[in-house]
Amino acid sequence: MTGSIYDLGYRRYDGPRLGRRHAVASLVRHSLRSVLGLGRGGRAKVLPLLCIGMPAVIAVLLVGIRALAARGGIDSSEIVPGHEGIYPTIWVFPVLFVAAQAPELLGRDQRYKVLTLYFARALRRPDYALGKLVALSLGVLAILLVPHLVLGVGSILLTTDTTRAIGEELGVLPAVFGSSVVIAVVASALALAISSLTPRRAYATAAIFGAFIIPGIVAAIVIGLDLGTASQWIALLDVGALLDGANAWFFGVDPSTAAALSGLSTGILLGGALLVGAGSVVALVARYQRIQA
Amino acid sequence: MTAQGIAPGTDVPVVRVGSLTKRYGTITALDDLTLELAPGIVGLVGANGAGKSTLIKILLGLLAPTSGEVAVLGIDPTVHGTALRQFVGYMPEHNVMPPDVSATELVAHLAQLSGLPSSAARERTSDVLRHVGLYEERYRPIGGYSTGMRQRAQLAQALVHDPRLLLLDEPTNGLDPAGRDEMLQLIRRTGREFGIAIILASHLLGEIEQVCDFLVAIDGGRLLRAAPLTDFTTETGILRVEVEHGRDALAAALRARGLSVVDSVNGDVRSVQIALDGLEPYDAIRDAVAELGLPLILIEHRRHSLEDLFREPLAVGDR
Numbered sequence: 009m010t011g012s013i014y015d016l017g018y019r020r021y022d023g024p025r026l027g028r029r030h031a032v033a034s035l036v037r038h039s040l041r042s043v044l045g046l047g048r049g050g051r052a053k054v055l056p057l058l059c060i061g062m063p064a065v066i067a068v069l070l071v072g073i074r075a076l077a078a079r080g081g082i083d084s085s086e087i088v089p090g091h092e093g094i095y096p097t098i099w100v101f102p103v104l105f106v107a108a109q110a111p112e113l114l115g116r117d118q119r120y121k122v123l124t125l126y127f128a129r130a131l132r133r134p135d136y137a138l139g140k141l142v143a144l145s146l147g148v149l150a151i152l153l154v155p156h157l158v159l160g161v162g163s164i165l166l167t168t169d170t171t172r173a174i175g176e177e178l179g180v181l182p183a184v185f186g187s188s189v190v191i192a193v194v195a196s197a198l199a200l201a202i203s204s205l206t207p208r209r210a211y212a213t214a215a216i217f218g219a220f221i222i223p224g225i226v227a228a229i230v231i232g233l234d235l236g237t238a239s240q241w242i243a244l245l246d247v248g249a250l251l252d253g254a255n256a257w258f259f260g261v262d263p264s265t266a267a268a269l270s271g272l273s274t275g276i277l278l279g280g281a282l283l284v285g286a287g288s289v290v291a292l293v294a295r296y297q298r299i300q301a
Numbered sequence: 302m303t304a305q306g307i308a309p310g311t312d313v314p315v316v317r318v319g320s321l322t323k324r325y326g327t328i329t330a331l332d333d334l335t336l337e338l339a340p341g342i343v344g345l346v347g348a349n350g351a352g353k354s355t356l357i358k359i360l361l362g363l364l365a366p367t368s369g370e371v372a373v374l375g376i377d378p379t380v381h382g383t384a385l386r387q388f389v390g391y392m393p394e395h396n397v398m399p400p401d402v403s404a405t406e407l408v409a410h411l412a413q414l415s416g417l418p419s420s421a422a423r424e425r426t427s428d429v430l431r432h433v434g435l436y437e438e439r440y441r442p443i444g445g446y447s448t449g450m451r452q453r454a455q456l457a458q459a460l461v462h463d464p465r466l467l468l469l470d471e472p473t474n475g476l477d478p479a480g481r482d483e484m485l486q487l488i489r490r491t492g493r494e495f496g497i498a499i500i501l502a503s504h505l506l507g508e509i510e511q512v513c514d515f516l517v518a519i520d521g522g523r524l525l526r527a528a529p530l531t532d533f534t535t536e537t538g539i540l541r542v543e544v545e546h547g548r549d550a551l552a553a554a555l556r557a558r559g560l561s562v563v564d565s566v567n568g569d570v571r572s573v574q575i576a577l578d579g580l581e582p583y584d585a586i587r588d589a590v591a592e593l594g595l596p597l598i599l600i601e602h603r604r605h606s607l608e609d610l611f612r613e614p615l616a617v618g619d620r
Binding site: 018124125 | 361363382383384386387388389391393395396397398399400401406410411413414415416417418419421425428429432458460462463491494495
C-alpha cells in the first residue's frame with residue numbers, strides 16, 4: 009500500500025446535478041447489469057446466460073419441430089406449443105433466475121451495510137426498493153420475451169403466406185407483452201420481498217424456491233384428494249398456478265398446471281397473481297422504509 | 302443547476318438548527334439543540350451516545366426530527382432531502398463498503414446516484430481516488446484493502462460529487478497512529494484548501510484540536526458549548542502552584558494569607574490551585590513557600606483543555 013497521501017489537486021465540479029430521477033435510473037441500470045452478470049466475473053454470468061439461453065434454445069427446437077412437421081405435411085399446431093405455451097414450458101427458468109438473483113441484488117447491500125451509502129444520496133428509501141424491482145423485472149422479461157421472439161420470427165419465416173403470418177404475430181403481441189410483464193413483475197416482487205427479510209443469500213434462495221414450489225405441491229395433493237368444490241380455492245396459494253392462470257388469461261386459453269385446472273377461472277387466477285404482486289411490493293417498500301441504515 | 306430547482310443558498314449558514322429535538326420512544330437523543338454553523342472545519346465532539354450520529358442523520362435528511370427546525374445550506378432536509386444530498390457528502394462511522402467490487406466501480410456508481418452524469422462521475426472518481434491517495438489498488442476489489450485504504454475509499458465516495466458540506470463520522474475509526482495523522486491531514490487540506498465545509502464528529506479530543514477551527518460540544522443530546530477552538534484553550538483564571546511535597550500545608554498557609562484556594566481536580570496531590578480574583582498572589586506564594594521550606598516546582602497559568610468541557614465545572618470558592 010502507498011504509505012502516504014499524495015495530492016495532485018482537487019478540482020471543483022460545476023457541471024449539472026441531475027437529481028433523483030437520474031439517480032434512480034442509474035440504480036436501475038447498474039442493478040440490471042448485475043442481475044445479467046455484465047461487468048462481473050465469469051461465474052456470475054453462468055446463471056443469467058443459462059436462464060436466458062435455455063428458453064431461447066427450447067423455442068428454436070419448437071420452431072424446428074414445426075418445420076419438420078410441416079415438411080411431412082402434418083399440422084403440428086395442436087401438439088407443439090405456440091406463444092401461449094411458452095411460459096408453461098419454460099416457467100422453471102424465471103423461477104430459477106429470481107431465486108438466484110433477488111437475494112444477490114438485495115443481500116449484498118444489507119450484508120455489507122452499503123445501504124447507508126445509498127440512502128445518503130439523491131434517492132429515497134422506496135426508490136431503492138422499486139429500482140431493484142424494475143431491474144429484476146427487466147431481467148425476467150428478457151427470459152420470457154426472447155423465446156417469444158424466436159417463435160415469432162420462426163413462424164414468419166416458415167410460412168409461405170408471410171403477410172398473414174406477420175398479421176398473426178402482431179395480433180398476439182398484446183398478449184405476449186401483457187402476460188410477460190405481469191409474470192415478470194409478480195415473480196420479481198415476490199422474490200425481492202422474501203429476499204429483503206434476510207441478508208443471507210442461501211436462506212433467501214431456499215425460501216423463494218419454497219414459496220414458488222411447495223404451495224403447488226400442497227395444492228396438487230389437496231385437489232387430488234377431491235375434497236369438494238371448496239378445495240379448489242387452494243390454488244390461490246400456488247404462485248405457479250396463479251402465473252400460469254394469468255398467462256392463460258392473456259392468451260384466452262385454458263390453464264395448464266394441475267392446480268390451475270382446479271376449475272377456477274383464469275380471471276380469478278390473474279386477480280390472485282396481481283394481488284400477490286401488489287402485496288409483495290407493499291411488503292418490500294415497507295421493509296426498506298424501516299430497515300436500519 | 303439542479304433537476305429539482307433546489308440549490309444551496311449563498312450567504313446562508315452551513316447548518317442552522319433551532320430547538321431541535323429527537324426522541325426514540327422514551328429516549329431523548331437530541332434535546333432542544335439550537336445552533337448556527339459558518340463554513341470551516343467544525344468539530345462535533347461528545348462521548349459515544351451523545352447524539353452526534355443522530356444529529357448527522359437529521360442533517361442528511363435520513364431521520365426526521367421529533368420537533369424543531371433544521372436547515373442545511375439553506376435547504377430543509379425534511380422536505381428536500383434528495384436535492385440537498387446532491388450537495389452533501391457523508392462518510393459513515395463504520396466500514397460500509399462491499400468487498401467484491403473495486404473502489405473505482407463503487408465510487409463511480411455512487412457518484413451517479415448523487416446526480417452526476419456518467420461521464421462526469423467517471424472522471425471525478427479517478428480524480429478523487431487520486432486525491433485520497435489510491436492508485437493502482439483502486440481497480441482491485443475493496444475486500445483486499447487495508448483499513449487505511451478502505452477509509453480513504455470511504456472518504457472518496459463522500460467527496461466524489463464535490464459536496465458543499467462534508468459530514469464525517471469518526472473518520473479515523475480503526476486506523477493506526479500514522480494512518481490517523483494522514484487521514485486528519487487529508488481532511489484539513491480538503492477543508493482549508495478546497496473550501497468544503499466540514500463537520501467532523503469525533504470522541505477523540507486530540508483529533509478535534511488538530512484539524513478543527515470551531516467546536517460544538519454535545520453531551521446527552523444537549524448543547525454544551527459552541528465556540529471557536531481558541532476559546533476552549535484560553536487561559537483560565539487559575540494559577541497552579543506545584544510543590545514536591547507539603548501541598549496541604551501550603552494550601553493552608555495560602556488560605557491564611559487571604560488567597561482563594563480552589564479544590565484540585567482529579568486527585569492532583571502535588572499542586573495548589575488559586576483563583577485569581579484581584580489580589581496579586583505571587584509575593585504571598587513566595588513567602589509561604591519560603592516559610593515552609595517547600596521544594597517549589599512550578600507556578601503556571603492553567604489553560605483550559607477540551608477535557609474540561611466534560612468535567613464538573615471547577616468549584617471556584619473561598620475555602
